[in-house]
Amino acid sequence: MTAVAGAPPEAPAPAPRKRPPGRRGRLVPYWLLLPGILWLLVFFVMPMVYQASTSVQTGSLEEGFEVTWHFRTYWDAVADYWPQFLRSVLYAGSATVLCLLLGYPLAYLIAFRAGRWRNVLLVLVIAPFFTSFLIRTLAWKTILADSGPVVGALGALHVLDVTSWLGMTAGDRVLATPLAVVCGLTYNFLPFMILPLYTSLERIDGRLHEAAGDLYATPSETFRKVTFPLSMPGVVSGTLLTFIPASGDYVNADLLGSTDTRMIGNVVQTQFLRILDYPTAAALSFLLMAAILVMVTFYIRRSGTEDLV
Amino acid sequence: MTTDRGGDVRLSGISKTYGSFTAVHPLDLTVPQGSFFALLGASGCGKTTTLRMIAGLEEPTAGTVSLGGRDVTALPPYKRPVNTVFQSYALFPHLDVFENVAFGLRRRGIKSVKKQVGEMLDLVQLGEQARRKPHQLSGGQQQRVAVARALINHPEVLLLDEPLGALDLKLRRQMQLELKRIQTEVGITFVHVTHDQEEAMTMADTVAVMNAGRVEQLGAPADLYENPRTTFVANFLGTSNLIEAKVETASGDDLVVEAAGQRLTLPAARCAAPAAAGGAVLLGVRPEKISLTPADDADRVPAGRNRVTGRITAGSFLGVSTQYVVDCPACPEFEVYVQNIDRDPRLVPGAEVVLHWDPAHSFGLDAAQDIDAGVETAGADEEVAAR
Numbered sequence: 001m002t003a004v005a006g007a008p009p010e011a012p013a014p015a016p017r018k019r020p021p022g023r024r025g026r027l028v029p030y031w032l033l034l035p036g037i038l039w040l041l042v043f044f045v046m047p048m049v050y051q052a053s054t055s056v057q058t059g060s061l062e063e064g065f066e067v068t069w070h071f072r073t074y075w076d077a078v079a080d081y082w083p084q085f086l087r088s089v090l091y092a093g094s095a096t097v098l099c100l101l102l103g104y105p106l107a108y109l110i111a112f113r114a115g116r117w118r119n120v121l122l123v124l125v126i127a128p129f130f131t132s133f134l135i136r137t138l139a140w141k142t143i144l145a146d147s148g149p150v151v152g153a154l155g156a157l158h159v160l161d162v163t164s165w166l167g168m169t170a171g172d173r174v175l176a177t178p179l180a181v182v183c184g185l186t187y188n189f190l191p192f193m194i195l196p197l198y199t200s201l202e203r204i205d206g207r208l209h210e211a212a213g214d215l216y217a218t219p220s221e222t223f224r225k226v227t228f229p230l231s232m233p234g235v236v237s238g239t240l241l242t243f244i245p246a247s248g249d250y251v252n253a254d255l256l257g258s259t260d261t262r263m264i265g266n267v268v269q270t271q272f273l274r275i276l277d278y279p280t281a282a283a284l285s286f287l288l289m290a291a292i293l294v295m296v297t298f299y300i301r302r303s304g305t306e307d308l309v
Numbered sequence: 310m311t312t313d314r315g316g317d318v319r320l321s322g323i324s325k326t327y328g329s330f331t332a333v334h335p336l337d338l339t340v341p342q343g344s345f346f347a348l349l350g351a352s353g354c355g356k357t358t359t360l361r362m363i364a365g366l367e368e369p370t371a372g373t374v375s376l377g378g379r380d381v382t383a384l385p386p387y388k389r390p391v392n393t394v395f396q397s398y399a400l401f402p403h404l405d406v407f408e409n410v411a412f413g414l415r416r417r418g419i420k421s422v423k424k425q426v427g428e429m430l431d432l433v434q435l436g437e438q439a440r441r442k443p444h445q446l447s448g449g450q451q452q453r454v455a456v457a458r459a460l461i462n463h464p465e466v467l468l469l470d471e472p473l474g475a476l477d478l479k480l481r482r483q484m485q486l487e488l489k490r491i492q493t494e495v496g497i498t499f500v501h502v503t504h505d506q507e508e509a510m511t512m513a514d515t516v517a518v519m520n521a522g523r524v525e526q527l528g529a530p531a532d533l534y535e536n537p538r539t540t541f542v543a544n545f546l547g548t549s550n551l552i553e554a555k556v557e558t559a560s561g562d563d564l565v566v567e568a569a570g571q572r573l574t575l576p577a578a579r580c581a582a583p584a585a586a587g588g589a590v591l592l593g594v595r596p597e598k599i600s601l602t603p604a605d606d607a608d609r610v611p612a613g614r615n616r617v618t619g620r621i622t623a624g625s626f627l628g629v630s631t632q633y634v635v636d637c638p639a640c641p642e643f644e645v646y647v648q649n650i651d652r653d654p655r656l657v658p659g660a661e662v663v664l665h666w667d668p669a670h671s672f673g674l675d676a677a678q679d680i681d682a683g684v685e686t687a688g689a690d691e692e693v694a695a696r
Binding site: 205207208210211212213214215216217218221225226229230 | 364365366385386387388391392393395397399400401402403412413416417458459462
């Protein structure tokens with residue numbers, strides 16, 4: 001816009017930029033939010049409401065279900081299935097700890113030592129996603145097969161004696177035992193641990209390591225006092241991303257476990273699809289969600305990550 | 310370990326190569342205990358690498374580092390009685406100011422740190438900020454935390470890697486004086502790396518000018534400024550007018566040289582190059598040593614002074630002084646700084662002038678060097694600093 005001095009005065013041209021945002025302008029953010037909100041309404045809030053109402057219904061498939069505010073379903077679900085609840089927390093917790101122990105060194109290596117191999121290693125971390133979850137889990141059936149080399153080696157090294165004594169395996173078998181389920185969970189959720197860990201480690205300024213060394217910290221002290229505390233955001237998000245889906249998972253327990261390793265996910269699946277007891281299935285889902293919410297809240301409070309920059 | 314006030318930092322034949330690139334050529338350097346020593350040079354000259362080799366953060370390709378007579382070449386950083394103030398401070402973001410400062414003490418197993426940390430924070434005037442996190446502090450405050458964090462360990466040597474580079478000019482001046490005050494107060498050896506020649510000259514007792522992995526010259530700031538021994542030092546440290554000249558007579562205390570038909574004299578003692586009659590030499594003189602007289606008054610110039618004639622091409626008024634650029638046959642861009650005591654209205658661009666100075670203010674350099682060495686590097690570096 002170039003103004004020519006002395007030009008005859010014309011009707012003031014509208015200056016769209018300078019005009020205070022009108023009603024339409026003020027609504028723009030809401031228009032942008034709309035698709036997401038609609039999606040959440042249709043695919044999250046409505047199913048939730050539907051499930052909530054299902055969980056307090058009574059009846060049968062033949063006679064139909066009716067909302068009777070039957071909260072006893074929740075109590076019965078806890079009374080009947082607390083072992084599966086406990087098992088879910090235990091297996092998912094073990095898998096999370098294993099993921100952390102396996103994933104942290106790997107993420108550390110990729111972030112600080114991999115050099116030009118960094119991107120290759122990152123691709124390898126997510127490479128398993130190129131095949132289906134189901135196929136990968138089925139592959140573990142072969143890996144852990146009774147006559148396979150893994151079980152043979154573990155037996156020869158007397159590892160199975162120890163794990164059997166701990167109740168994690170049964171005799172010479174690994175398949176259809178808690179160990180197999182935990183192995184499957186660990187394998188399937190490992191990338192969800194490694195990626196956030198890598199991201200938070202990679203963000204750490206290398207000069208902080210030098211500064212710690214300069215201030216008399218041995219390499220192990222540098223790790224404990226500087227690297228690990230600074231990677232806490234990654235540890236917290238990694239453990240959450242592993243623990244939450246693992247505790248609701250049923251595929252691993254289904255394919256690699258037995259009736260003695262059923263997790264809460266398996267119960268929900270059976271109730272919904274085989275027994276067709278929808279209220280119990282819905283109540284179990286809500287109980288799992290509540291349990292996870294309580295545990296996660298407690299965990300985040302304890303880890304104090306809000307204190308980090 | 311740190312109670313032993315051993316003394317000197319001694320680098321013997323130390324060098325560093327990365328593949329085929331030599332960052333530091335074999336170097337011998339001794340920093341006396343208690344001195345404020347500056348390594349000055351443009352970026353990429355090897356000064357930071359040298360500093361990091363003293364800290365143990367970089368392993369020398371050859372040579373040894375010894376502190377107070379003890380060879381520390383093989384020691385990892387955490388075993389050396391040396392602390393560093395890093396260029397970007399490298400404060401621990403998850404720890405507050407108090408814990409940052411206490412870090413070194415705690416690593417050495419000292420339990421009661423409260424009193425020491427308190428005293429150190431008072432020394433750097435940060436007592437009020439003890440419970441703040443680094444990101445809540447200003448640049449100058451962060452810089453002081455970095456100094457306190459290093460000094461509290463009473464290292465034998467404190468290494469400073471361009472610690473003022475991130476601060477604005479005014480704050481930098483203030484911190485220069487403050488660092489100098491702290492150094493005088495605690496008496497620890499400071500080794501300071503900087504590309505800012507003014508900073509080096511303000512703070513250090515001894516300055517080593519580095520160029521392309523070598524120490525060009527080492528000495529007290531005034532000595533380096535007055536008696537540069539290479540064109541790089543002459544140009545990098547302040548400004549020098551260098552005139553290509555031919556030696557006429559080289560007998561006695563003075564050298565008589567000839568440049569563009571004019572006869573100039575310089576003290577033989579201030580000539581860094583061997584000069585024989587008929588040989589070439591570079592005659593240098595600093596811009597502030599020169600007086601300007603309009604050509605009309607040429608006969609009023611006292612006898613015995615070196616004189617050169619020329620025409621003013623530019624003049625810029627800077628308040629305290631006026632900087633002129635004079636085109637002379639001997640030197641096309643002769644720089645002259647004239648103090649603004651009585652300004653002569655005839656000294657304007659286009660005016661014919663006589664430049665004259667005391668022959669004792671001239672110095673001589675080896676003519677077989679790049680006459681512009683250090684000019685561009687200094688300019689490029691200022692650009693980097695300004696960005």
